[in-house]
Amino acid sequence: MQLKHFLAATTAFLAISQPTLAYHVKRSNHAMLTLPPAFPGQGPLPTVAQVQSSSAGNDTLPLVNIQGDILVGMKKQKELFVFFHINNATAFKSVLKTYAATNITSISTLLSAPSAQPLAFVNLAFSQAGMTALGVTDDIGDSVFTAGQFSDASALGDDTSNWESAFQGTNIDGVFLIGSDEDTITAQYQADLETKLGDAWTVVYNLTSSVRPDDEAGHEHFGYLDGISNPTITGFGDALPGQSVVDPGIILANRTGDPVSSRPSWALDGSFLVFRKLKQLVPEFNKWTLDNAIQNSAGNLTTEEGATLLGARMFGRWKSGAPIDLSPDADNSTLGTDPELNNNFNYIHTGSDLTTDESRCPFSAHVRKTNPRDLEAQGLLTDLNHAIRAGTPYGPEVTDAESSSNTTQTDRGLAFVEYQSVISNGFRTQQLIWANNANFPFNKSESIGLDPVIGQGTRITYGLSETNYSESYSVTQFVVSNGGEYFFSPSITALVETFAA
Ligand code: HEM
Incomplete structure (x- = not known):
């Protein structure tokens, strides 16, 4: 199917698709996510119409096809990271084919009215190990991604004895990012995935993150307002005073400005997701x-x-x-x-x-x-070195006992997420x-x-x-650093036509 036909079909499908779960209904009075500029200091998001009327270099960004987290740089009230290993590629693909077309949240969904949004946002990215497991063997043009973050750890200065065991090695094949405004909803989405995927996968690590309470909303755990300086992408909204403007290809593969020219065509509109669990x-x-x-x-x-x-x-x-x-x-x-x-x-x-x-x-x-x-x-x-950060704090607030003893007793930090088209140019x-x-x-x-x-x-x-x-x-x-992994967050078309093929 040609890309434009697929996009038209996907758009139509999204518009008429029936909920697969009782909770997967649209709420008219309740946005699933608190999107920018909900937190202090963040600029407004563009509307779909504004993006479609502007030109991103030679491209107009197909918002219905790009995973929502990548350009929106949002904070989720609650975000659940589901790191998984694929046990049975054939069974995994057969679920993915339908799930990706119906449940992966695009930018256009995020920009739509609250009444048009599902209860939770779901994005999906794969490590090199996961791509290999699914038989996606093209060279995607990023050698640190191919090797995985564990083999990059000492170069980054990490002490891998502090790494969660799940991140050691290359056992993590992918990650679902599930965002909503309630932990019960993100948990239900994971439970739904577990039902659908059964033995085809194993969840190897979960991390629950959330915006801090009250006046600390938008602040990371040391107390500083975060998420207020991201670059803007040509064609995706107007730059605020002093904000860097970058070509879409600095963030999205195969778009204008992508420094790598030899990627497979299915990489178009995907982005590398660097995940780090950073304890504070x-x-x-x-x-x-x-x-x-x-x-x-x-x-x-x-x-x-x-x-x-x-x-x-x-x-x-x-x-x-x-x-x-x-x-x-x-x-x-x-x-x-x-x-x-x-x-x-x-x-x-x-x-x-x-x-x-x-x-x-x-x-x-x-x-x-x-x-x-x-x-x-x-x-x-x-x-070239700009990237879009979309991390959220994890862990509870500091207790009185921790303050008075000046000692951390409970794990808290930043679930660091950063998107770019070349990991070595951005995060690295x-x-x-x-x-x-x-x-x-x-x-x-x-x-x-x-x-x-x-x-x-x-x-x-x-x-x-x-x-x-x-x-x-x-x-x-x-x-x-408690570890992390390098992932690729493909376009929705690529998820359906390449990863699930
Ligand atoms: C727990 C770890 C970290 C904390 C607490 C933290 C905190 C912050 C804060 C408070 C800001 C200012 C607000 C803003 O510009 O949005 C900021 C900006 C930034 N941080 Fe971090 N950060 C952490 C890790 C990282 C890492 C690992 C990287 C990349 C390697 C990074 C890259 C950046 C960038 C690019 C900016 C924007 C600078 C600018 O445009 O002026 N941060 N960070």
């Missing part, structure tokens, strides 16, 4: 910032204020999301939560020497390491070439050190002190 030691982080509280040039900060400033300089943003490049002395929640303002910076200021001036933002700060806006603005970097550059590299960003005359949040290796960082940039900090590792 929150009470330890809080204690460390208090113990190492810094002073401003006026020398008038309390210990608590100095700890807050130190944390902000580690991240490059205050907890509200306000960039320290725009507000270096104090948090400003208006600046943090207004999407018209919170990305409108690039570290360049009149009269400031970009090679030495860390008065506003350290060169090592997490957001400056992972998105060196000044280098891109100066034309020293291309836009951000983690390995930038965060772990004591000499990045280049073209600086000061010592820089590692990203104090995610850098792995010898965790020495400079620039955190506002008054003495050359002071070195030996920063405890507060983010510990």
